Amino acid sequence: MYEYAIAWEWLSFAVRWLHVITAIAWIGSSFYFIALDLGLVKRPGLPVGAYGEEWQVHGGGFYHIQKYLVAPASMPEHLTWFKWESYATWLSGFAMLAVVYYGGADLFLIDRSVLELAPWQAICLSLASLAVGWILYDLLCKSPFGKNTWGLMALLYIVLIAMAWGYTQIFTGRAAFLHLGAFTATIMSANVFFIIIPNQKIVVADLIAGRTPDPKYGVIAKQRSLHNNYLTLPVIFFMLSNHYPLAFATEFNWIIAALVFLMGVTIRHWFNTTHARKGKPTWTWLVTVLIFIVIMWLSTVPKVLTGEEQASLSPRQQTFVENGHFEAVRDVVQGRCSMCHAAEPVWEGIARAPKNVKFETDGEIAAHAHEIYIQAGRSHAMPPGNITEISDEERKLLVAWYETTVEGK
Known part of the structure; x- marks a missing residue:
């Protein structure tokens, strides 16, 4: 295989x-x-x-x-x-x-x-x-x-x-x-x-x-x-x-x-x-x-064009973002992305982490913050076909984390 x-x-x-x-x-x-x-x-x-x-x-x-x-x-x-x-x-x-x-x-x-x-x-x-x-x-x-x-x-x-x-x-x-x-x-x-x-x-x-x-x-x-x-x-x-x-x-x-x-x-x-x-x-x-x-x-x-309300973060997630913690972000990334982005991917047909990007440690997640923000936050490119069913609320969390604690530094 x-x-x-x-x-x-x-x-x-x-x-x-x-x-x-x-x-x-x-x-x-x-x-x-x-x-x-x-x-x-x-x-x-x-x-x-x-x-x-x-x-x-x-x-x-x-x-x-x-x-x-x-x-x-x-x-x-x-x-x-x-x-x-x-x-x-x-x-x-x-x-x-x-x-x-x-x-x-x-x-x-x-x-x-x-x-x-x-x-x-x-x-x-x-x-x-x-x-x-x-x-x-x-x-x-x-x-x-x-x-x-x-x-x-x-x-x-x-x-x-x-x-x-x-x-x-x-x-x-x-x-x-x-x-x-x-x-x-x-x-x-x-x-x-x-x-x-x-x-x-x-x-x-x-x-x-x-x-x-x-x-x-x-x-x-x-x-x-x-x-x-x-x-x-x-x-x-x-x-x-x-x-x-x-x-x-x-x-x-x-x-x-x-x-x-x-x-x-x-x-x-x-x-x-x-x-x-x-x-x-x-x-x-x-x-x-x-x-x-x-x-x-x-x-x-x-x-702005559709008039839809922005997906809001839960109070707990908002606290994590405001305090600079990213435990909630890590939970989302590892829960929705690490089946492929790991040293030993478990998703069938994936032999190695795509582009050798891994999300198994805090350092690895932080190192790819920009890619996470663009691919899974600002757009729906990842996960492919949303196979892991990441929610709109989780995507908003990734956006808020990047914009307030990463880009804001």
């Missing part, structure tokens, strides 16, 4: 590393080609069918690049297809989803205080959401709404907000954000697999056969590429968010997710406008910062 847990931990690390590598390759090529496409210049003397060209310098060499809106008059001898970066990113991401969240469903996927689910039920809901999300998105693009590019994007934003809310009603906050990233990345990768590459292959086949390619295939692919362009940065945020519980494990996490998509638009607008040589809209960074400040506020003052 011990060997199995160690092997599973390394497998998790391996697929995460692979996912990061492939994501860098895909997002890097995406950034490059968007910048290239927007930076093309129409000059006299371009070949027939060429839309524009760009001269670039990198690594000591010069590159002369030309773009054809449909295709050149004849096929070049060698044609490079940019598709495997997308496929490998999705496949490695799904492998990580399976290893970490499906394999550890009780810890990372299911929060029984949110919704009572068996692991197989949670996994089926996860898979179904990814499949249904792509089908719904594709149908919207092919519907009459798809003829209005910006109207379609506004409609898709509403769909993403609905999914953000829905995921937080089913899974843990961590899993909800991860799934929102996977949901978005599935749409992006499926765009490449089902639309962009097949359309390009139709054009290539027409050229080889001596037929004039239909420009509609390029128009359709361009629309899907535009969607991928604006979805890239939010996906990165959601993939990184599992390290920051104030983002995913607070009450208004779904609104935070909705605002993240807006930040993706504002940042991308700056890049797109700059690459197109249409100026530098610095106002987008101010808007982004303001949205981020709102996100920070939402993560820390939910009760």
Whole structure:
């Protein structure tokens, strides 16, 4: 059993590393080609069918690049297809989803205080959401709404907000954000697999056969590429968010997710406008910062918006806090956390204390006061899925202890 847990931990690390590598390759090529496409210049003397060209310098060499809106008059001898970066990113991401969240469903996927689910039920809901999300998105693009590019994007934003809310009603906050990233990345990768590459292959086949390619295939692919362009940065945020519980494990996490998509638009607008040589809209960074400040506020003052009363401490707990004692805090931490955070964890499947953080002595608890405050006090990230059923009153005790006796020193 011990060997199995160690092997599973390394497998998790391996697929995460692979996912990061492939994501860098895909997002890097995406950034490059968007910048290239927007930076093309129409000059006299371009070949027939060429839309524009760009001269670039990198690594000591010069590159002369030309773009054809449909295709050149004849096929070049060698044609490079940019598709495997997308496929490998999705496949490695799904492998990580399976290893970490499906394999550890009780810890990372299911929060029984949110919704009572068996692991197989949670996994089926996860898979179904990814499949249904792509089908719904594709149908919207092919519907009459798809003829209005910006109207379609506004409609898709509403769909993403609905999914953000829905995921937080089913899974843990961590899993909800991860799934929102996977949901978005599935749409992006499926765009490449089902639309962009097949359309390009139709054009290539027409050229080889001596037929004039239909420009509609390029128009359709361009629309899907535009969607991928604006979805890239939010996906990165959601993939990184599992390290920051104030983002995913607070009450208004779904609104935070909705605002993240807006930040993706504002940042991308700056890049797109700059690459197109249409100026530098610095106002987008101010808007982004303001949205981020709102996100920070939402993560820390939910009760102000809901009007709910603050959970109060018992007189005995309040006395402990005011007097600087932390016997009550130690009881909470050791009672709710030490089954995993110990030299010899007793929770099934945990071979070693996560991140080697232990809470068996007063010194160990005090040394990790900040992490306890953020992970279990200010947010509900820990315990995972609230498997040990820590109460709101106990979380308030951790917050009060840190803010009055630790941070206040």
